Amino acid sequence: MVDQPLLRVRNLTRSFPVQGGFFNRIVNYVRAVDDISFEINGAKTLGLIGESGCGKTTVAKLILRLIEPDSGEVMFDGAHVLDFDAAQLRALRARIQMIYQDPYSSLNPRMKVFDIIAEPLNIHYGHQLSAKEIRHRVVDLVKRVGLHENDLGKYPHMFSGGQRQRIGIARALILQPQLLVLDEPTSALDVSIQAKLLKLLLQLQREMQLTFLFISHDMRVIQLMADDVAVMYLGKIVEYGPIEDVFSNPRHPYTQALLAAMPTPDPGNRLDKLVQLKGEIGDPSNIPAGCPFWPRCPQKIGEICERKPPQLLPVNQTTAVSCHLYHEPGHEDFSPLGKSDEILARR
Numbered sequence: 001m002v003d004q005p006l007l008r009v010r011n012l013t014r015s016f017p018v019q020g021g022f023f024n025r026i027v028n029y030v031r032a033v034d035d036i037s038f039e040i041n042g043a044k045t046l047g048l049i050g051e052s053g054c055g056k057t058t059v060a061k062l063i064l065r066l067i068e069p070d071s072g073e074v075m076f077d078g079a080h081v082l083d084f085d086a087a088q089l090r091a092l093r094a095r096i097q098m099i100y101q102d103p104y105s106s107l108n109p110r111m112k113v114f115d116i117i118a119e120p121l122n123i124h125y126g127h128q129l130s131a132k133e134i135r136h137r138v139v140d141l142v143k144r145v146g147l148h149e150n151d152l153g154k155y156p157h158m159f160s161g162g163q164r165q166r167i168g169i170a171r172a173l174i175l176q177p178q179l180l181v182l183d184e185p186t187s188a189l190d191v192s193i194q195a196k197l198l199k200l201l202l203q204l205q206r207e208m209q210l211t212f213l214f215i216s217h218d219m220r221v222i223q224l225m226a227d228d229v230a231v232m233y234l235g236k237i238v239e240y241g242p243i244e245d246v247f248s249n250p251r252h253p254y255t256q257a258l259l260a261a262m263p264t265p266d267p268g269n270r271l272d273k274l275v276q277l278k279g280e281i282g283d284p285s286n287i288p289a290g291c292p293f294w295p296r297c298p299q300k301i302g303e304i305c306e307r308k309p310p311q312l313l314p315v316n317q318t319t320a321v322s323c324h325l326y327h328e329p330g331h332e333d334f335s336p337l338g339k340s341d342e343i344l345a346r347r
């Protein structure tokens, strides 16, 4: 039986106005998230990867409705999030928690660790839980994230970056959420601290059956953490599939370039076609016609890439790619399969 996904996103789109000129009028729009669809089954991890500015954080905020989409659909546990009223949204925000890159800015410097972790409990269930029960839950959780009970009386500035992120994780978990949206949670940390935190997150995921949307610009982190990966470029998903398939046989030239940039690529990988990525990610307020990646693409077929926007279409039973290399008749890699929606339905 196919599991019902815990999170299902369809055709999500959001633009931002760009203001400028003497009168600060709207002069353009940034297509931050452009027609994105994906889903995550319970207790699984989807890794969302792409360069700075490609729209990853905007996707996260749209799911939590911290910002509203222009169009699209977000379904969480079978319910339409975009139709939620204020009370339903409050309840949703207990079930979906976000963890940010910079733990310091998300922790109130004037509150003790105990109060920081207990605050969501007090807000959501304060009148239902005794002080003893709240203390019990906070102590239990602070130990689970690798801190000590006597840390609860300290302030955030008394901890290292890695320890502060552990406090942030404890705060996010205190309401026993189902989905964690982790936005570059370890990117600000040293490599060794990062590895310990990632291990902790995997352990907590197993123990608490958590589902992760894990955002990163680091392919190694995604490889370690994720079951599936969605590769984003200028607001669009360009490749989407299980980690094993995408990492062993990357198809989109952008995915290939990201993998080639990994410091220690697996020598068994199909690296012969992989090349270094040149130039910067394009300007999201001035996305090229056709394929957004064509100005940087080392495998451009020809004019079609500059003119026709490719669609995210299946290349096999599990993986979809948005690239004319695979979907244009006459090309060696052409594979006439169905719609990417069919892949999502089969998963």
Ligand SMILES: Nc1ncnc2c1ncn2[C@@H]1O[C@H](COP(=O)(O)OP(=O)(O)OP(=O)(O)O)[C@@H](O)[C@H]1O
Binding pocket: 016, 017, 030, 031, 032, 050, 051, 052, 053, 054, 055, 056, 057, 058, 059, 217, 284
């Ligand atoms: N509130 C906003 N107003 C205007 N433009 C915005 C806003 N939020 C995001 N953008 C623009 O949308 C695009 C996507 O931004 P987003 O923060 O989602 O990217 P990102 O992939 O998370 O980048 P990073 O890896 O640097 O965190 C960028 O061009 C950004 O400037």
Ligand SMILES: [Mg+2]
Binding pocket: 056, 057, 058, 183
């Ligand atoms: Mg971001």
